[in-house]
Amino acid sequence: MPEVRVFRTIRREAELGKVMVSMKIFPSDIISDMKGFQENVRKTLEGKATIYKFDEEPVAFGLVAVVAHVVMPEDVEGRMDEVEQLLKSLKGVSEVQVLVSRRV
Numbered sequence: 001m002p003e004v005r006v007f008r009t010i011r012r013e014a015e016l017g018k019v020m021v022s023m024k025i026f027p028s029d030i031i032s033d034m035k036g037f038q039e040n041v042r043k044t045l046e047g048k049a050t051i052y053k054f055d056e057e058p059v060a061f062g063l064v065a066v067v068a069h070v071v072m073p074e075d076v077e078g079r080m081d082e083v084e085q086l087l088k089s090l091k092g093v094s095e096v097q098v099l100v101s102r103r104v
Contacts (some may be wrong), residue, residue, distance in 0.1 A: 016073065016074060016075045017074055017103050017104065018071050018072065018074060018103070018104050019027070019072055019073070019101055019102065019103055019104065020052060020069060020070065020074055020102055020103075020104045021070045021072065021083070021100070021101045022067055022068070022069050022070075022073050022098075022099040022100045022101075023024065023039070023067070023068050023070060023083075023084065023087065023090060023096055023097065023098055023099065024057065024065050024066070024067050024094055024096070024097045024099055025063050025065060025066045025067070025068060025090075025095075025096055025097040026059065026096070026097070027063065027064070027065070027066070027092055027093060027094060028092055028093065028094040029063075029092065030062050030063055030064075031064060031066075032061065033084070034056065034064070034066070036068075037060075037066065037092065038051075038061065038066065038068075038090055039102070041054075041068055041087065043062045044086050044087070044090055045070065045083060045086060045087075045100060046083060048072065048079065048083055048086065048099040049070045049071060049072035049079070049083050050070070050071050050072075051068055051071075052070070052071050053069050053071060054067065054068055054069070055067040055069070068087075069082070069098055070083060071099070071104065072085065074103065076096050080098070080101070084096050084098065089092050
């Protein structure tokens with residue numbers, strides 16, 4: 001039987017990636033200061049995840065939902081749920097919907 005040799009080993013840190021999650025944040029009312037709202041989201045997620053970018057989606061009658069593209073490590077169990085709960089706890093947020101999750 002031939003001898004098996006492992007030439008390269010992968011360190012655990014090297015094999016773990018990041019996940020980008022797109023989350024639609026529905027406001028409870030019309031947002032007058034969109035930049036301030038986005039900055040509030042950014043500060044709330046500080047230390048847990050980073051914001052790649054924000055998009056805006058008109059919903060109805062002047063109501064605009066914010067789509068936050070959030071980057072977080074994939075190795076922390078329950079991180080996506082934690083981020084979702086943090087966003088739901090923000091003042092002026094009625095609902096948070098996860099649109100898509102992908103590895104980056």
